[in-house]
Amino acid sequence: MAVDKATVARIAALARIKVTEGEQELLAGELSKLLDWIEQLAEVNTDGVEPMASVVHIKPPMRADVVNDGEIRDKLLANAPQDARGFFVVPKVVE
Amino acid sequence: MSLIQGETGAWEVVIGLEVHAQAVSNSKLFSGASTTFGAEPNTHVSLVDAAFPGMLPVINKVCVEQAVKTGLGLDAQINLVSIFDRKNYFYADLPAGYQISQYLRPVVGKGQLTIDMADGTSRTIGITRLHLEQDAGKSLHDQHPTQTYIDLNRSGVALMEIVSEPDMRSAEEAGAYVKKLRSILRYLGTCDGNMEEGSLRCDCNVSVRKPGGKLGTRCEIKNVNSIKFVIAAIEYEARRQIQVIEEGGTIKQETRLYDSHRGTTRPMRSKEEAHDYRYFPDPDLLPLELDPAWVENLKKSLPELPDAKKARFVADYKLSPYDAGVLIEEQASADYFEAVAKGRDAKLACNWVMGDLFGALNKAGLDISNSPVSAKGLGELLDLMSDNTISGRIAKDVFAAMVETRKGASAIVEEKGLRQVTDTGAIEAAVDAVLAKEPEKIAEYRSGKDKLFGFFVGQVMKATGGKANPAQVNELLKKKLAP
Numbered sequence: 001m002a003v004d005k006a007t008v009a010r011i012a013a014l015a016r017i018k019v020t021e022g023e024q025e026l027l028a029g030e031l032s033k034l035l036d037w038i039e040q041l042a043e044v045n046t047d048g049v050e051p052m053a054s055v056v057h058i059k060p061p062m063r064a065d066v067v068n069d070g071e072i073r074d075k076l077l078a079n080a081p082q083d084a085r086g087f088f089v090v091p092k093v094v095e
Numbered sequence: 096m097s098l099i100q101g102e103t104g105a106w107e108v109v110i111g112l113e114v115h116a117q118a119v120s121n122s123k124l125f126s127g128a129s130t131t132f133g134a135e136p137n138t139h140v141s142l143v144d145a146a147f148p149g150m151l152p153v154i155n156k157v158c159v160e161q162a163v164k165t166g167l168g169l170d171a172q173i174n175l176v177s178i179f180d181r182k183n184y185f186y187a188d189l190p191a192g193y194q195i196s197q198y199l200r201p202v203v204g205k206g207q208l209t210i211d212m213a214d215g216t217s218r219t220i221g222i223t224r225l226h227l228e229q230d231a232g233k234s235l236h237d238q239h240p241t242q243t244y245i246d247l248n249r250s251g252v253a254l255m256e257i258v259s260e261p262d263m264r265s266a267e268e269a270g271a272y273v274k275k276l277r278s279i280l281r282y283l284g285t286c287d288g289n290m291e292e293g294s295l296r297c298d299c300n301v302s303v304r305k306p307g308g309k310l311g312t313r314c315e316i317k318n319v320n321s322i323k324f325v326i327a328a329i330e331y332e333a334r335r336q337i338q339v340i341e342e343g344g345t346i347k348q349e350t351r352l353y354d355s356h357r358g359t360t361r362p363m364r365s366k367e368e369a370h371d372y373r374y375f376p377d378p379d380l381l382p383l384e385l386d387p388a389w390v391e392n393l394k395k396s397l398p399e400l401p402d403a404k405k406a407r408f409v410a411d412y413k414l415s416p417y418d419a420g421v422l423i424e425e426q427a428s429a430d431y432f433e434a435v436a437k438g439r440d441a442k443l444a445c446n447w448v449m450g451d452l453f454g455a456l457n458k459a460g461l462d463i464s465n466s467p468v469s470a471k472g473l474g475e476l477l478d479l480m481s482d483n484t485i486s487g488r489i490a491k492d493v494f495a496a497m498v499e500t501r502k503g504a505s506a507i508v509e510e511k512g513l514r515q516v517t518d519t520g521a522i523e524a525a526v527d528a529v530l531a532k533e534p535e536k537i538a539e540y541r542s543g544k545d546k547l548f549g550f551f552v553g554q555v556m557k558a559t560g561g562k563a564n565p566a567q568v569n570e571l572l573k574k575k576l577a578p
Contacts, residue, residue, distance in 0.1 A: 014183070014185070014371060014373070015185075016185050053178070053376065053381055053382045054381050058381070059381070059384050060153075060154065060380060060381035060382075060383065060384075061153060062153070062154050062155070062156040062159070063122070063127065063153045063154060063155050063156065064155075064156065064157075065120050065121050065122055065155050065156065065157035065158070066121060066122060066127065067121050067122045067127060067128065067129040068122070068127040069122075069126055069127030069128045069141035069142075069143075070126075070127070070128030070129055070138065070139045070140055070141050070144075071138055071139075072140070072141070072142070073135075073136075073137045073138050073140070075142075076137055076140055076142075076145050076247075077137065082242075084238075084239075084244065085136070085244075086135055086136040086137050086138075086246075087136050087137065087235070087238070087244035087245055087246055088137070088187075088244070088245040088246075088247070089239075089242050089243070089244055089245070090187045090242065090243050090245060091241070091242060091243070092236065092239075092240075092241050092242055092243050093186070093187050093234065093236075093243050094236050094243070
């Protein structure tokens with residue numbers, strides 16, 4: 001499957017990653033090869049096979065509905081580039 | 096079907112709703128942080144909710160239970176295997192860069208709900224699905240001129256997104272849908288339905304078409320937070336679309352916001368590359384598998400739901416469908432009514448609850464759960480009427496005093512000496528006194544002015560402070576006024 005430069009630019013924009021023109025060319029080639037490699041899986045006939053969600057056959061564990069976490073604001077905000085009055089602070093994002 | 100008249104003829108509105116209902120739980124969908132509303136910013140947040148590297152989600156069993164119960168209450172298919180997916184988008188209040196949601200395989204499939212319209216008619220609206228997902232954090236844009244403040248307290252709270260079929264044909268139907276859905280959720284105890292606190296939010300998909308024509312392009316009005324606004328937003332949006340089309344324009348599929356101050360909708364600034372969520376199964380979460388016996392048990396434990404209760408009120412208490420509909424809307428009102436009606440005249444109980452009680456609550460701005468008069472108290476008042484201790488007229492005064500003072504009916508009757516006078520001698524004396532003063536009116540009455548009878552009754556009641564037994568007064572007056 002071929003990934004072109006426009007697709008690379010779009011994926012980069014969605015992921016908010018800055019990719020230069022030159023890098024787009026390079027990534028288009030690499031991503032195309034990756035997808036070709038994965039495409040080999042299409043050679044296997046999977047008709048009627050349930051999609052595999054995990055290699056371990058267990059039921060997911062469930063949590064009891066109790067409050068036993070949180071109240072760690074200082075820790076959370078310790079790594080924030082900026083905070084004020086208990087909030088994380090980011091550049092203005094308005095709809 | 097209600098159509099909207101445009102310049103070029105009649106138009107039909109087609110509406111589908113997506114309701115986000117916060118599941119009632121102590122802790123979040125995938126973490127042990129509290130869900131309590133109104134806490135200090137970023138206090139009810141765990142490392143999972145803040146999406147710190149390496150943190151893994153573990154699902155809260157009660158949130159699953161709430162979703163399944165809601166599905167059962169909507170008469171819907173319960174999917175014993177469902178999948179959690181990542182919905183990817185970039186926003187400052189979504190720390191992980193994705194929301195854990197359900198996409199292709201939700202926990203609840205097709206169901207239905209019956210809406211009751213003001214004119215007494217009912218319609219069935221299809222439910223497409225219900226899925227579990229995380230709420231995002233909250234962005235405050237008005238705290239600083241160039242910065243946005245982020246509070247993650249809501250981040251990770253369990254939401255049930257309930258999607259309807261595009262089955263509604265008027266703003267009123269959409270309002271009735273939200274009302275009924277909220278009522279069912281509250282009966283089930285799966286969502287508190289508090290729209291002011293954001294526990295219930297509604298996205299409205301609206302399009303217009305010529306009756307019977309093919310579906311028009313729809314616009315989505317996001318995050319409408321009251322039933323009144325749902326109705327107003329849809330009405331405005333339908334008229335806007337009709338005008339655009341009739342003026343030769345076309346409708347662009349877009350997301351809009353409702354401005355409750357102006358009563359209009361306006362487009363949201365379009366996010367670039369919007370609606371490319373690149374869903375994929377969340378590798379941190381195995382498929383959710385439900386035990387059929389567990390689901391069956393939940394089904395057995397469901398309370399009586401609004402529709403069943405309404406039917407029972409009509410059948411057992413002989414209430415009109417309208418009265419029954421009003422009483423069952425809130426479970427607390429229904430319970431109150433039943434407590435009053437038990438062993439008493441149900442129609443009388445209904446009139447007092449819907450008339451005097453609701454009126455008093457409305458006036459005081461109170462909810463039935465903190466009513467100044469308990470169901471037992473109102474029952475006592477009705478008993479005082481039925482055993483002729485007080486008349487119906489005096490009962491109104493006693494009720495007003497009960498609301499005012501929160502005292503019991505008997506205590507007020509005794510305290511104020513409102514006990515009905517049934518002593519024939521005393522009433523007769525009062526009747527005679529009145530008649531002695533009004534010889535001219537008596538003559539008029541006897542010459543055919545029947546209407547004056549009411550005047551005499553009024554005078555006697557006035558003379559006895561309203562306490563004379565009305566039936567006895569009538570009887571005595573008839574006897575004495577006879578020519």
